Amino acid sequence: MQKGFDPVYDGQTRILILGSAPSIVSLRKNQYYGNAGNYFWRIIFDCLKLPVPEDYQERLVQLKAHHIGLWDVYGYFNRTGSADTNFKETRLNDFSSLLAAAPIERVIANGKKAYHEVMASGIFSDYEVVQCLSTSGANNSRMADRKIDWQQALTPIL
Numbered sequence: 001m002q003k004g005f006d007p008v009y010d011g012q013t014r015i016l017i018l019g020s021a022p023s024i025v026s027l028r029k030n031q032y033y034g035n036a037g038n039y040f041w042r043i044i045f046d047c048l049k050l051p052v053p054e055d056y057q058e059r060l061v062q063l064k065a066h067h068i069g070l071w072d073v074y075g076y077f078n079r080t081g082s083a084d085t086n087f088k089e090t091r092l093n094d095f096s097s098l099l100a101a102a103p104i105e106r107v108i109a110n111g112k113k114a115y116h117e118v119m120a121s122g123i124f125s126d127y128e129v130v131q132c133l134s135t136s137g138a139n140n141s142r143m144a145d146r147k148i149d150w151q152q153a154l155t156p157i158l
Helices: 024-029 040-047 056-065 096-101 112-121 137-154
Strands: 015-019 068-072 074-079 087-092 106-110 128-132
Touching (some): 015 112, 040 056, 040 137, 056 068, 106 112, 112 128
Parallel strands (some): 106 128
């Protein structure tokens, strides 16, 4: 099974964004949302009203500075390609340490697959959970709706 990434958060993280699992490109680059066709970074930094930093580590620093954390629902997975429809075997991350260490107020699921897993797991039953349209390039036909989704999900807390 493929291992996903470690979480990005600190003791001030109030918003936790959860995807399903890193894409092939992201795994190769060892970066969340490393595929240039994924609009995650552009959407998030547009909502923050900031330019997207070129440096990946600076992107993570800026997320934490705005009390935003990242992780995926799957810690281990078998998948052909990068599509969420191609998972063969999955194992959820253990969220207990993160939830004990960070004052999470809202969980944002990046797409249907992440949202389904978040809701089915019951782990986040005491948290506000919001589903946003996936930032994947496969969802670019819904660009305007996606931007509105993410602005609404992020704005009340930011």
